[in-house]
Amino acid sequence: xxxxxxxxxxxxxxxxxxxxxxxxxxxxxxxxxxxxxxxxxxxxxxxxxxxxxxxxxxxxxxxxxxxxxxxxxxxxxxxxxxxxxxxxxxxxxxxxxxxxxxxxxxxxxxxxxxxxxxxxxxxxxxxxxxxxxxxxxxxxxxxxxxxxxxxxxxxx
Amino acid sequence: xxxxxxxxxxxxxxxxxxxxxxxxxxxxxxxxxxxxxxxxxxxxxxxxxxxxxxxxxxxxxxxxxxxxxxxxxxxxxxxxxxxxxxxxxxxxxxxxxxxxxxxxxxxxxxxxxxxxxxxxxxxxxxxxxxxxxxxxxxxxxxxxxxxxxxxxxxxx
Numbered sequence: 001x002x003x004x005x006x007x008x009x010x011x012x013x014x015x016x017x018x019x020x021x022x023x024x025x026x027x028x029x030x031x032x033x034x035x036x037x038x039x040x041x042x043x044x045x046x047x048x049x050x051x052x053x054x055x056x057x058x059x060x061x062x063x064x065x066x067x068x069x070x071x072x073x074x075x076x077x078x079x080x081x082x083x084x085x086x087x088x089x090x091x092x093x094x095x096x097x098x099x100x101x102x103x104x105x106x107x108x109x110x111x112x113x114x115x116x117x118x119x120x121x122x123x124x125x126x127x128x129x130x131x132x133x134x135x136x137x138x139x140x141x142x143x144x145x146x147x148x149x150x151x152x153x154x155x156x
Numbered sequence: 157x158x159x160x161x162x163x164x165x166x167x168x169x170x171x172x173x174x175x176x177x178x179x180x181x182x183x184x185x186x187x188x189x190x191x192x193x194x195x196x197x198x199x200x201x202x203x204x205x206x207x208x209x210x211x212x213x214x215x216x217x218x219x220x221x222x223x224x225x226x227x228x229x230x231x232x233x234x235x236x237x238x239x240x241x242x243x244x245x246x247x248x249x250x251x252x253x254x255x256x257x258x259x260x261x262x263x264x265x266x267x268x269x270x271x272x273x274x275x276x277x278x279x280x281x282x283x284x285x286x287x288x289x290x291x292x293x294x295x296x297x298x299x300x301x302x303x304x305x306x307x308x309x310x311x312x
Contacts, residue, residue, distance in 0.1 A: 058230050058248070066230065067223035074214050074222065077252070089253030092214070096233070097245025100270040114256040123279055 014106035018052045025143040027150050032065060033072050035111075037147050039137035042125045043113050045085040045146050049073045050108040057096050057107055073109040079153035080113055085146065087113030101126075170262035174208045181299040183306050188221060189228050191267075193303050195293035198281045199269050201241040201302050205229045206264040213252050213263055229265040235309035236269055241302065243269030257282075 016022045018034055025037040027047055038046040049072050055061045061069070070092075077090045091112040095102040114122070125132075172178045174190055181193040183203055194202040205228050211217045217225070226248075233246045247268040251258040270278070281288075 058226075059234055063223070063227055066226055067219070070214075070222055070226050071219055078215055087253075087255070089251070089256030089258065091252070091256050092248075092250040094248040095245070096247070097243075097270070099243070099272045099274070100245030100247050100268075102245065112256075114253070116255045118255070119282075126275075 012054055012104070012106050014050055014104055014108065015054050018050075023140075025140065025147040027076060027147045028072065028154060030072075033069055035072060035076055037143040038110070039143065040129065040132050041138055041143075042110075042122055043087075043115070043118065045080055045083075045087065045113040045150065047076050047080070047111040047150065048108045049076060049111060050106060055107050056102075056105045058094060061107060069107075069109055073111050075154060076111045076150065078155070079150050080111065082153040083149045085113060085149055088116045089114040168210055168260070168262050170206055170260055170264070171210050174206075179296075181296065181303040183232060183303045184228065184310060186228075189225055191228060191232055193299040194266070195299065196285065196288050197294055197299075198266075198278055199243075199271070199274065201236055201239075201243065201269040201306065203232050203236070203267040203306065204264045205232060205267060206262060211263050212258075212261045214250060217263060225263075225265055229267050231310060232267045232306065234311070235306050236267065238309040239305045241269060241305055244272045245270040 013022065017024045017036065024034075026034065027037065028035040031052070033049060033051050035047055035049045038048050049069055051061055051065050051069060053065075058066055073092055077092065080087060080090065091110065091114065093110040093112060094107065095110070169178065173180045173192065180190075183191040183193065185191065187208075189205060189207050191203055191205045194204050205225055207217055207221050207225060209221075214222055229248055233248065236243060236246065247266065247270065249266040249268060250263065251266070
């Protein structure tokens with residue numbers, strides 16, 4: 001479908017991370033997918049789960065790959081709950097299209113921890129995204145710490 | 157897991173809809189899942205996809221049922237894109253826990269259409285949800301119209 005019209009391979013930032021050309025705070029990976037900490041987290045512990053092959057939308061992936069991504073996202077969420085980050089709630093979200101805030105055209109599931117009464121903080125983070133993009137990504141040490149906290153709670 | 161501690165069967169509003177005890181604007185159903193229009197839509201064309209059996213979180217469902225829900229949500233999104241509602245973007249979202257705005261403890265995937273520059277409208281709708289809950293649900297005729305527009309674009 002839309003793969004042919006979009007940056008992929010060496011041009012897609014997620015494809016470059018998958019290929020090891022760019023660093024990332026990895027939480028989990030297997031043959032077909034990769035989970036890493038979002039460098040512009042909307043809340044602490046914000047994880048992205050993506051296929052290792054390029055595709056813009058869920059519809060560009062195979063049913064088996066879609067199912068595998070969801071299983072992986074669910075495992076990450078369970079690990080997050082058991083971890084020291086201990087969220088009160090969790091969103092799973094896939095954003096498709098710029099109008100839905102898809103900033104990288106490589107399909108990914110957001111696993112976004114929530115705390116009670118953090119809605120205004122979340123909205124502030126969404127509205128200030130343009131400023132964050134100028135300021136630069138979150139502290140790598142903190143992302144690595146959170147990645148370890150989640151990874152150590154993953155069931156084998 | 158959490159099923160045993162939560163309203164289900166006759167007490168869960170989604171279980172009652174599945175059983176036909178409460179009305180809904182149905183977009184699609186098969187043996188194991190049901191898709192209907194949200195009665196408090198965050199944007200026009202807001203669909204919910206749910207399993208017919210009760211479970212609070214994704215982790216309470218079987219892997220096969222999780223995969224089937226995602227496949228159905230993806231089919232609904234494709235139909236939405238082809239429909240007269242023609243969104244510019246789409247969110248898929250599962251909210252788990254009250255802190256993540258899960259208002260019915262019966263797992264469901266939101267398929268939420270977006271328009272360019274409708275972020276403030278969306279945030280306004282989220283923040284005014286308590287007022288909407290008092291005012292009551294959206295107009296049933298409009299929900300039925302949207303359900304038909306989407307259903308007629310579903311691939312067989």
